[in-house]
Amino acid sequence: MLGASREVGRSCFIxxxxxxxxxxxxLKIHNKEAPHQYPLPPPLGVDAVVLSHAHLDHVGFLPSVFxxxxxxxxxxxxxxxxxxxxxxxSAKIILEDTGVLPYKRSSHAKAMKAFxxxxxxEIISLGDTSIKLMDAGHVPGSSGVLVEEGGKRLLYSGDFKLSDTQMHNAAQVEKDVDLLIIESTYASRDHPNRLDLESQLxxxxREIVVDGGNLLLPAFAVGRTQELLSIMQRHAPEIPVWVDGMGVEASKIVSGYPAYVRDVRKFxxxxxxxxxVKDMRERKKVLSTPSVIISTAGMLQGGPAMQYLLSLNEQSEIIFTGYxxxxxxxxxxxxFGYVEKDGERIVPSVPVKYLDFSAHAGRSELFDYVKRANPKKVVCVHGDNCEGFAEELKLEGFDASAPVAGDKVEV
Structure with a gap:
């Protein structure tokens, strides 16, 4: 266990x-104690890396391996x-925050060539070991990972969702495994009904646009941007929707992979x-037009969303839809009602709300996943209450634990 142990972030396992x-x-980004945190160093030798998906808490430290x-x-x-x-x-942000990359500049190019x-x-054969990627229903291309060797079967859930969304079908679950490594992000609560959330949004x-305002939806480039624009276009095509930031390029990428989207034609x-949105001049135009704005960054750590936030009129509103x-x-x-920019605290004058459009499994889905996988052992990771989740699984009869970084688990 090199990371994601009793925390959300820096997922990494050997x-x-x-x-x-x-x-x-x-990597773990924008932590309160430190700008960025990284997994423990791997033991000598890495023969292969398998990525569950491309969010930075799962892929952001990949170049360091090289x-x-x-x-x-x-x-x-x-x-x-x-x-x-x-x-x-990410490299650009790390350089801005710390002035130095945590890996050699040349390692990024090496990592990209190694894919x-x-x-x-599809079965991946590595010596006596076989690996299979399965749809995790989280973001485009997200995977659960099954590793088999010597009659032993390990299943890593990755980040997953067991219910359908606008963009994805529910995750596949492999049955009867020896060890399950499962995310625990929302082990303490379930998510609201998805269709109700879409209706509320x-x-x-509609209300904000009629009043002459903008609805700002800070969104992750991958997954959430595509989900939100699909919801708006499906249910309210008459409302102008602007997409800004990295979500534009990510949406172009997603459009090119029909096998990894529920209905690519509709998307x-x-x-x-x-x-x-292509430039600053267009951003001013956006703000003068009552509309919905979907923009990175989802956590307001930079990106065009921060620029919009500081310029919204009083008829506008901000709705967060993710973690x-x-x-x-x-x-x-x-x-707490404030953001920080250039060391200064700023209190926006518009309402701020939250709708839980999580692409992660809720509490009930987590328990359902474990029961379907029927593991001999369960390791709970990627959560703020992994220990509590493990204890509840024990009460259900499972051999469950929540190791700390550096621990080993025998299969």
């Missing part, structure tokens, strides 16, 4: 079979393309119905 296989290699090793990197095609997009932006692309349910958007239609890490502007705005 599986020792006849090969050393790294599952994910992420400071010392040159493993193959296995992932779905959209994960590779989105990882390249986000890693370049070996795989489809869902669309209704509020292409929805994306074409939106307007994309905001403690210490980020998004978390501070939701909980």
């Amino acid at each position: 599986v020792n079979t006849d090969k050393k296989i790294m599952l994910d290699c992420g 400071d010392h090793y040159n493993p193959a990197v296995y992932a779905t095609p959209p994960t590779r393309d989105i990882a390249e997009l986000l890693l370049l932006d 070996s692309l795989r489809s869902y349910n 669309v209704q509020r958007a 292409r239609q929805y994306f074409a119905g939106c307007k994309t 905001c890490v403690e210490g980020t502007n998004g978390h501070n705005l939701l909980n």
